[in-house]
Structures are given as C-alpha cells and as structure tokens.
Amino acid sequence: MSHTDEPALDPDLFAPYGRLVELEVLGRAVRVPERNSLLRGFQYLSVETISYGDFCWNGDCTNCQFWYREGGQPQDKTALACRFEARDGLVITRLAPQVRIKGVTE
C-alpha cells in the first residue's frame, strides 16, 4: 500500500483551466494552471508548503510578494502572487521568504 504525507491536491481549489502556462521560478521552468493566481500555481507545484503557509490569500499580508521580469523589461517589478494571474513567459527572480516551493526553494 502506498503512503504519502502530501495532502491530496483538491481540484476544487482551482478556477477552471484548460491548460498550463509556462513560466520560470528562480531559474526553474514550471507549468501552472492558467486563469488562476500565481499563488494557486505555487500551491499546484507544492501543495503542502503553500496550503500550510502563512498566507491571507486576499492581498493583506504581503507574504506572497514576488519579483519578476517579462518581455525584456530591464528592471524587476514586484507584485502579490495571490492577486496576480499566472501567465506564460513570466520570469520570477525573487520570492518572499514565506513562499516555499518544493523542488524550487527547497
């Protein structure tokens, strides 16, 4: 019998999506659901650390802050992952320390 400590990934967590978008997080290529927030995308990649993380999910705590580039812009911009829709081609260069993603930050 197989056993895992990972909580099951509940499909109801996610807004309906048809495909995964491709982006880069700290140098790693990842795929996360389209039409969902980036924080949901991080949860998709690392259900335990994000589900049990210290996140308000509504733009108040700033614990989900990240820095990113896209389209050749010279300077990083910053945003809140719970308020930002995942999209193709994002290059995420830095994450708030509360954002722990298995396989990326640990």
Ligand code: FES
């Ligand atoms: S999770 Fe609190 S601001 Fe995004």
